[in-house]
Amino acid sequence: MSNTMIILLIIAVVFAVAAVVWLLVQRNRSRELRAKFGNEYDRLVAEHSDRRLAEAELQRRQHRVEKLRFRALTREESDRFSIAWRIEQERFVDDPHGALTRADALICEVMGARGYQASAFEDRAAEISVHHPHLVEQYRSAHDIAIGAQHGKQETEALRIAMQHFRQLFEELVNQHQLEEARM
Numbered sequence: 001m002s003n004t005m006i007i008l009l010i011i012a013v014v015f016a017v018a019a020v021v022w023l024l025v026q027r028n029r030s031r032e033l034r035a036k037f038g039n040e041y042d043r044l045v046a047e048h049s050d051r052r053l054a055e056a057e058l059q060r061r062q063h064r065v066e067k068l069r070f071r072a073l074t075r076e077e078s079d080r081f082s083i084a085w086r087i088e089q090e091r092f093v094d095d096p097h098g099a100l101t102r103a104d105a106l107i108c109e110v111m112g113a114r115g116y117q118a119s120a121f122e123d124r125a126a127e128i129s130v131h132h133p134h135l136v137e138q139y140r141s142a143h144d145i146a147i148g149a150q151h152g153k154q155e156t157e158a159l160r161i162a163m164q165h166f167r168q169l170f171e172e173l174v175n176q177h178q179l180e181e182a183r184m
Contacts, residue, residue, distance in 0.1 A: 070115035138165035
């Protein structure tokens with residue numbers, strides 16, 4: 001075998017190994033993103049019709065959220081938000097549309113206090129998806145119902161479900177200080 005053939009064979013093997021390593025890295029990245037983001041991963045893949053574009057979007061979200069300065073709520077803030085939430089739950093009986101709208105606004109206020117910065121709903125949902133991917137689908141659903149409720153297009157049962165979805169996210173955001181304390 002000539003030296004040229006040996007060099008070409010070595011180059012071919014190096015490229016083949018590099019290709020296998022690249023494929024394994026991509027597969028591992030996809031697996032990690034799917035495990036972390038769950039249904040949000042699948043939603044973005046369907047929306048973009050391209051796994052690579054969806055994964056790039058999820059990575060952009062992660063990088064953007066990593067730059068934010070999050071903080072746990074103080075005990076006083078947590079208590080204040082919890083009282084406000086209970087008031088909206090009580091108001092739901094007499095004014096479900098209004099209570100749902102105010103609950104949506106309260107979620108935004110809590111997010112701002114915690115360090116989330118997005119003002120547009122889609123950006124808020126993207127930020128939430130990084131730390132709370134198991135709740136982002138419910139958050140989207142609740143927000144859509146709240147928007148429909150502003151136009152009188154929702155039944156009371158849908159409003160009740162939306163309030164439950166908002167409550168799940170609210171509790172996780174407000175009670176984060178308890179999780180932080182438990183870790184110490």
